[in-house]
Amino acid sequence: MQGLLTIPRIEVLWRYEVIDFELTEEQTMLRNMIREFAEREVIPVIRNYERQFQFPFEIVARMASLGMLGGPIPQQYGGMGVDWITHAVISEEIGRISFSLCIAIPIAHTSLVEMSILNWGNEEQRQSYLPRLTRGEMIGCFATVEPNVGSDGVAIEARAELDGDQWVLDGTKIWITNGSIADLAIITARTEEGITAFLVEKGTPGFSVTRIEGVMGIHSASESELNLTQCRIPRQNLLGKVGKGFHIALSSISIARYSIAAGCTGIAQGCVDACVKYAQERYQFGKPIGSFQLVQGIIADMVVETEAARFLTYRAGYLKDRDLPNARETSIAKYYATEAALRASTNAIRLHGAYGYSDASPVERYHRDAMGAIIFGGTNEIQKLIIGRDVLGISAFV
Numbered sequence: 001m002q003g004l005l006t007i008p009r010i011e012v013l014w015r016y017e018v019i020d021f022e023l024t025e026e027q028t029m030l031r032n033m034i035r036e037f038a039e040r041e042v043i044p045v046i047r048n049y050e051r052q053f054q055f056p057f058e059i060v061a062r063m064a065s066l067g068m069l070g071g072p073i074p075q076q077y078g079g080m081g082v083d084w085i086t087h088a089v090i091s092e093e094i095g096r097i098s099f100s101l102c103i104a105i106p107i108a109h110t111s112l113v114e115m116s117i118l119n120w121g122n123e124e125q126r127q128s129y130l131p132r133l134t135r136g137e138m139i140g141c142f143a144t145v146e147p148n149v150g151s152d153g154v155a156i157e158a159r160a161e162l163d164g165d166q167w168v169l170d171g172t173k174i175w176i177t178n179g180s181i182a183d184l185a186i187i188t189a190r191t192e193e194g195i196t197a198f199l200v201e202k203g204t205p206g207f208s209v210t211r212i213e214g215v216m217g218i219h220s221a222s223e224s225e226l227n228l229t230q231c232r233i234p235r236q237n238l239l240g241k242v243g244k245g246f247h248i249a250l251s252s253i254s255i256a257r258y259s260i261a262a263g264c265t266g267i268a269q270g271c272v273d274a275c276v277k278y279a280q281e282r283y284q285f286g287k288p289i290g291s292f293q294l295v296q297g298i299i300a301d302m303v304v305e306t307e308a309a310r311f312l313t314y315r316a317g318y319l320k321d322r323d324l325p326n327a328r329e330t331s332i333a334k335y336y337a338t339e340a341a342l343r344a345s346t347n348a349i350r351l352h353g354a355y356g357y358s359d360a361s362p363v364e365r366y367h368r369d370a371m372g373a374i375i376f377g378g379t380n381e382i383q384k385l386i387i388g389r390d391v392l393g394i395s396a397f398v
C-alpha cells in the first residue's frame with residue numbers, strides 16, 4: 001500500500017518540482033487592485049459599451065496608467081515584467097468582468113503583439129514599438145487567418161515580395177481582434193522562402209480595415225477584415241527572419257492560448273459569483289432558490305470546473321515560468337477552461353431564469369463570449385489534435 005501511494009507522488013515531484021497553491025503577496029495585491037478597479041470603473045459602464053458595440057478606449061487608457069497593458073513585458077520597455085502566473089491572474093480578473101477587454105488587451109495586444117515583438121523583433125523594433133504599446137499610445141493586432149484559411153495556417157494565400165527597399169503585400173485577413181482600432185498590425189504573408197511576418201502601421205497606403213458586423217459576442221471588442229493591396233512597407237518592417245513567420249505565429253498563438261485559458265477561468269468565476277448572489281437573493285416557493293438541492297448542484301459543478309480550469313492554467317504557467325516545454329499543458333488548459341466557461345455560462349443562464357436570458361445579468365454575455373473562445377486561438381478540435389498527437393508521439397505534420 002505504501003509503495004502504491006508513493007509512486008505517483010515521485011512522478012509529480014519529478015515533473016513539477018514542488019506544488020505551491022498559494023499566490024504570492026504581490027500577486028494577491030495585483031489581483032485585488034484589478035478587482036477594485038474593475039468593480040469601480042468597468043462594471044458600471046461595460047454593459048453600455050457592449051450594447052453600443054463600442055471599444056472602451058477610456059477604460060483601456062486607465063488600464064494603461066495602471067500598468068495593465070504590458071504585464072509580462074520587461075520594465076525597460078515599459079511593461080511590468082511579471083511572471084506567467086501573474087499574467088494569468090491579470091487575464092482572469094479582466095475576463096471575469098469583460099471578455100471583450102480580455103481578448104483585446106491581455107490576449108491580442110499583449111500575448112500576440114507585444115510578445116511577438118519582444119521575442120522576435122530586433123532591438124530597434126522593441127525600442128520603437130514596445131513603450132508605445134505598453135503605454136497604450138498604440139494598440140496592436142495580429143493577423144494570420146484569411147477567408148479561405150483558418151486552422152490550416154500553413155496554407156495562407158497573402159503574398160509579400162521584395163521590391164528594392166520595400167516589401168509589397170497583397171491579401172486579405174479576417175476575424176482580426178482589434179483590427180479596426182489597431183495602430184500596428186503584425187501580418188503574415190507568403191514569401192519565396194515560406195511564411196514571413198511583417199509589421200504594418202495604420203495609415204500605410206494600400207492597407208485598409210473594415211469592422212465585421214453581426215459577431216455573436218465580445219461586442220465591445222472589434223473583429224475586422226484587413227485588406228492589403230500593393231501595400232508597401234519599408235524593408236526593415238520584417239519581423240524576425242524571412243520564412244520564419246509560421247513559427248512566430250505558432251509561438252505567439254500558444255501564449256495567447258494560455259491567456260485565453262486564464263480569461264475563460266475568469267468567465268467561469270464570474271458565473272459562479274453571479275449565481276451565488278442570485279441564488280441567495282431570488283426567492284421562489286417562499287425560499288431562496290439556493291436552498292434547493294438542484295440549484296446547489298448546478299453551482300457545485302460550476303465551482304469544481306472553475307477551480308480545475310484555474311489549476312490547469314497555473315500548471316501551464318508554472319512550466320512557462322521555468323522555460324519547460326508546455327505546449328500540451330497549454331492546450332489542455334485552453335481546451336478545458338474554454339469548455340468549462342461555456343458550460344458554466346449555459347448553466348448560469350438556466351439558474352437566472354428569464355433574467356439570465358437578457359443583459360440584465362452578465363451571464364448571457366459570458367455565454368456569447370465563451371463561444372468565441374472555443375474557436376479563437378485554435379479551435380478546441382485543434383487543441384485535441386495537439387494533445388492527442390503529443391500523447392501518442394505523432395509529429396504534427398503527419
Ligand SMILES: Cc1cc2nc3c(=O)[nH]c(=O)nc-3n(C[C@H](O)[C@H](O)[C@H](O)COP(=O)(O)OP(=O)(O)OC[C@H]3O[C@@H](n4cnc5c(N)ncnc54)[C@H](O)[C@@H]3O)c2cc1C
Nearest residue numbers: 142143144145150151175176177372375376377378379381
Ligand atoms: C472571437 C474571435 C477572434 C479571433 N481573432 C483572431 C485574430 O486576432 N487573428 C487571427 O488571425 N484570427 C483570429 N480569429 C480567427 C480564428 O483564429 C479562426 O476562426 C480559427 O483558427 C478557426 O479557423 P476557421 O474559423 O477558419 O475554421 P476552420 O479552420 O474552417 O474550421 C471549421 C471547423 O472544422 C474543424 N476542423 C478544421 N480542421 C480540422 C482538423 N484537422 N481536424 C478536426 N477538425 C478540424 C474546426 O475545429 C472547426 O470546427 C478569431 C476568431 C474568433 C471567433
